[in-house]
Amino acid sequence: MADGQDQGRPLGEVIRRARVLQQRSQADVAASLGYHQSKLSRLENGHGTEDTRVLRAVAAELAVPLHHLGLAPPTTPPTADHEAEDMRRRTFLAGSAASLAAPSAPPAQHHRELVRALLPGLPSAPSDHVPSLPQLSARVSTARRLFCTCDYAELGRILPPLIDDLRQAARAADSAPAGTVTGLLATAYQTLTGLLLKLGDGGSAWMAVGRAMAEGERSGDPVVLASSVRVQAHALARGKHSSHAIALVRHTADQMTGAYDRRSPRYLAALGLMLLRGVTAASGAGDRAATQEFLGEASEVARHVALDRPDAWANFSPTNVQLHAVSAAVALGDTGVALETAQPLMGRRIPVPERRSALWVEAARAYSQQGRLADGYRAVRIAESCAAQDIRRPAVRELVADMAARDRRRALPELHHFSRQLGVPA
Structure with a gap:
């Protein structure tokens, strides 16, 4: 189902752009076609585009050339006037997309530093003062709190030096147990992934995912690794690879579910948040069965844990499950x-x-x-x-x-x- 949706997304985007350019609402277009608004919403999200009868009706209503929806080959070669008009249209659409994608925070210089923190480089010179493990742990907690309170500008400022210090601590021979430091470093990369996805920088987010997964595996901590899987599933779903995100969450959850009354709150929160990422991926793909499966399991986990504070290691609770139920219903x-x-x-x-x-x-x-x-x-x-x-x-x-x-x-x-x-x- 997700593969079909991936193929349908470009067609859905053509329909959406044509509608927006005509300044018409989904409800207006759907009513003219005799459909429910949710049907047009699903079409614009890439669902149901294999139905050529529906596509032809939409093309006629929105005056979309059939070949733009893959229903016919171009009938005539473009003339100079057509090329000029196409160029103007592409310029308009590109300008619109650029204005929508431009993040307002953190400032550009901090964004550059975020990307730099992901790049490989020579080890930095040993510092006169290497932060202690408690200091590093407190700084990671601060980063998580800034993310939860949506202070993205300040988060963008503190993350690069924090990652630098964590890298240096992980290399230091006399540091705390390597697994502890690498676990903190993985958490910092997870936070960076979330920030980059919020800012619409999917390319850099993929680099952060790779770093988070590598450090999570090095830590040997299943909770840290599960959290890294969560951000990887987030990036996959955001990149329109929903079927892969669903499979990843399902595979990892199969190894972690059960015996909830004997698990730590930290373990349960990591598992619960990963399941909720599965809810997002499944609902975005229109997979109702998987959506309900993940929501049901997340609800069961939430019976045993409630971490619902900005300063918590992870924010998972029955309320968070209900919030994802709202989001899933909107997506569907x-x-x-x-x-x-x-x-x-x-x-x-x-x-x-x-x-x-x-x-x-x-x-x-x-x-x-x-x-x-x-x-x-x-x-x-x-x-x-x-x-x-x-x-x-x-x-x-x-x-x-x-x-x-x-x-x-x-x-x-x-x-x-x-x-x-x-x-x-x-």
Whole structure:
């Protein structure tokens, strides 16, 4: 199923771009075709594109040339005028994509330092003061807290020197047990992977994944390795390799599940978060069976552990499982289910800002899919109040841009003002 989706994603993107260029909502186009909005949402995500009858109907409605959807070969060679028009269109689309992808935090110099921290190089000269293991552990905990509180600018500043010090400590002959230091280094690389994915830098994130996996294996700690598997599955799913992410999570979970009443909170949190990454990958691929499988197992793990604080080693709890159920429902096009699941969470105290923001962003996606742009806008602004830097990442900026583009009559001037503030005017 995922392989078919991978092939369908380019077609889905053609449909989405044509719709956005015409400033039409999913609900509007779907209604004109006699479909439910969720069907068009799934098409734009690469699902169901093998149905040529549906593709032809969409092509006719959006005036998409059939050969752009693989339904016919180009009928005439391009003329100079056509080439000029194509160039203008490609320039417009490239400019739009670039504006959506540009991260606002951390600053560019810190981003360069993040990438530099991943590159191989000669060992640095021994420092006069090598940080102790407790000091390094405290700094890693600080990095995790900054990620959970969405302070990406400060996180981007402290991660490179932290990774340098951890590398030096791992090389030092008189350091603490190598497994302990490499475990901390793996955790730093895991955090860096998450930050780079938030910023839309998938290429650098893959380098960080490789580093995290290597250090996780060196540590000999199954918990650290499971956490590295989690970020690898995240990168795979983000790179549209959902079937591989699902298989990776399932294989690793098979080796860790069971005897939950005898496991440490740290072990259970690592396993639970990995299962939730499986939920994200499976729902993104439209695999309902795998989504429910991972959600069910994560719920069972959550009966035995609740780490729900920004300063915790990992943030896993029953609340986190419910948040992923909301996200999965949105990805599957079940917006009514998503909002119904989200409703009790909206009045609950969620201590981790990144999780609070995620709840309202997913609610905004659900409202947007239903055509409730005013509710979607309000949800995004609540997410901003939870974690201002988090809503400036590319994925949320694209959501705001899409909502603004669909408000053709400008009934929500505040939405257009906000999209301009984010640098993505309709």
